[in-house]
Amino acid sequence: MTCSQMGGPCDASMTAGSEKEMMDMGWKHMEEVHPDRVSEIKQMPKEDMDKWSAEFHTKWEAMPEDEVVA
Ligand SMILES: [Zn+2]
Incomplete structure (x- = not known):
């Protein structure tokens, strides 16, 4: 996944073996x-955090297994 897919401001790509990782x-x-973005996120109300987690989960589930961007 890329940083921007996780709600971040850049396109750095990261790969992991599990959603938690x-x-x-x-x-x-x-x-x-x-x-700066981290402190913003930490100030988000819990319902926004939950929404973010749910979106993250959906995006993670939608990732094809073989889509590994080096
Ligand atoms: Zn980034």
């Missing part, structure tokens, strides 16, 4: 590269 990698990337 993807989420962790996404966070790590955001904290390293977009700390």
